[in-house]
Amino acid sequence: MPPDLNLRISPRTVQRETVDKLRLAIFSGLFQPGSRLIESQLCTQLGISRPSLREALRSLEAERLIEIVPNRGPSIPSLTWEVATAIYEVRELLEVEAAGRCASRISPEQLRELEKSLSAFEAAASSNDSLAQVMTAADFYSIILANCGNPILEEVHRGLVARISFFRGRSMSLDGRAQSSLAEMKEIYESIAAGDEKAARKASKNHLLKAKAAAKMSMDSAT
Amino acid sequence: MPPDLNLRISPRTVQRETVDKLRLAIFSGLFQPGSRLIESQLCTQLGISRPSLREALRSLEAERLIEIVPNRGPSIPSLTWEVATAIYEVRELLEVEAAGRCASRISPEQLRELEKSLSAFEAAASSNDSLAQVMTAADFYSIILANCGNPILEEVHRGLVARISFFRGRSMSLDGRAQSSLAEMKEIYESIAAGDEKAARKASKNHLLKAKAAAKMSMDSAT
DNA sequence: TCAAGCGGATTGTCTGACATTCTTGCAATC
DNA sequence: GATTGCAAGAATGTCAGACAATCCGCTTGA
Numbered sequence: 384m385p386p387d388l389n390l391r392i393s394p395r396t397v398q399r400e401t402v403d404k405l406r407l408a409i410f411s412g413l414f415q416p417g418s419r420l421i422e423s424q425l426c427t428q429l430g431i432s433r434p435s436l437r438e439a440l441r442s443l444e445a446e447r448l449i450e451i452v453p454n455r456g457p458s459i460p461s462l463t464w465e466v467a468t469a470i471y472e473v474r475e476l477l478e479v480e481a482a483g484r485c486a487s488r489i490s491p492e493q494l495r496e497l498e499k500s501l502s503a504f505e506a507a508a509s510s511n512d513s514l515a516q517v518m519t520a521a522d523f524y525s526i527i528l529a530n531c532g533n534p535i536l537e538e539v540h541r542g543l544v545a546r547i548s549f550f551r552g553r554s555m556s557l558d559g560r561a562q563s564s565l566a567e568m569k570e571i572y573e574s575i576a577a578g579d580e581k582a583a584r585k586a587s588k589n590h591l592l593k594a595k596a597a598a599k600m601s602m603d604s605a606t
Numbered sequence: 607m608p609p610d611l612n613l614r615i616s617p618r619t620v621q622r623e624t625v626d627k628l629r630l631a632i633f634s635g636l637f638q639p640g641s642r643l644i645e646s647q648l649c650t651q652l653g654i655s656r657p658s659l660r661e662a663l664r665s666l667e668a669e670r671l672i673e674i675v676p677n678r679g680p681s682i683p684s685l686t687w688e689v690a691t692a693i694y695e696v697r698e699l700l701e702v703e704a705a706g707r708c709a710s711r712i713s714p715e716q717l718r719e720l721e722k723s724l725s726a727f728e729a730a731a732s733s734n735d736s737l738a739q740v741m742t743a744a745d746f747y748s749i750i751l752a753n754c755g756n757p758i759l760e761e762v763h764r765g766l767v768a769r770i771s772f773f774r775g776r777s778m779s780l781d782g783r784a785q786s787s788l789a790e791m792k793e794i795y796e797s798i799a800a801g802d803e804k805a806a807r808k809a810s811k812n813h814l815l816k817a818k819a820a821a822k823m824s825m826d827s828a829t
Numbered sequence: 830t831c832a833a834g835c836g837g838a839t840t841g842t843c844t845g846a847c848a849t850t851c852t853t854g855c856a857a858t859c
Numbered sequence: 860g861a862t863t864g865c866a867a868g869a870a871t872g873t874c875a876g877a878c879a880a881t882c883c884g885c886t887t888g889a
Binding site: 619620621654655656657658676677678 | 872873874880881882
């Protein structure tokens, strides 16, 4: 038996369930940035007790998905463009590296998975479902990150993407953004499929820069 | 008045105090890797209630400083060399970038601070106090990260360094490691002082590779 | 020797409580 | 009219205690 095959199943505790639910709620923009979360309200809405909720909130705080100010309670942080830029810059570092590594080490099966997710995004891009677009695009990148050979890279990246997920939907719904995004992603896929590390890095960088520009446009138009 | 000057003072709550105390305890190696933490014991030791402790534990779990398996409770994760390698690789990405940016944008006052921290490390390197060595070296790098112009880079880096702080002390106490580390750090400082971005990146990369090799040696000799 | 079963220990979760702090609206003052 | 001060209500920080579910180690029996 492989020594490190972790067969332990994780029972779903109330705490974890709550974290997942709240995280999803934040992703989907259910809470407005800057708005405060009232513990008692969340408790009744989620049907859990206050200690369980507070544990979940501490987890989300550490993920930087919410802020907790002593004696004021939890709230959704409002993302400034300054912070968003910083996140995009670090994402660039990580994604470019991941795409490069992925190109030289992805397995054939995983490559097929990558192609599938690209097709899924293509389908979503033709529709007007911006949530589906964001989800499938996230799938595409998570496959790349999962095959870069560095779990930490993947983990850190996931944490960063989570924090800007809120307005990825916004930028994706810009006119034509989904289509150009598709073209960029296709280029990334082709490079990886060809095993061309350098091209993969370049394509990945290009994609991120465009995404960042689109995000800036959508943010400017929002204010 | 500057719009984003955050004047709000943060009262020290039991939760935060507990997180800090436990984090420090983990850094200093008070808990053995793999050992389990018993809630009731910690409560009496820290003089706090179980809900407060559990909130603190959730924070530390999200920082990956502890693991919490349902129905088994919290424990100190044992760092495999595989994970450590992955962390070093991502650290390299971040630190090299930070050093490069820092070289072209650090202010004169901060440069003096950097020099001071280098002197502090020099003093520590001559002693045999490996804890002081680790602390002063961490100061040196935190100044660089704080002046790279990207707060996210700094934040992510801090999270990663925290996870390997445990055996940075080990590798620093290797014969001659502190002295060669000093030489490498001096080179980084010189490059930054000269505003030479390229040299700063190179020196930073070199330092990290050496540190990684030293860490591997200490880890191999430990097992 | 090995398997089954039992009991103590530990965690997951809830209820309820209370002091402290914040917010908000209103009254009083300049 | 604007600002200050205050008081009531709401929300949070923290604790104590309780109980079921689960895990771990040990004994017992085959």
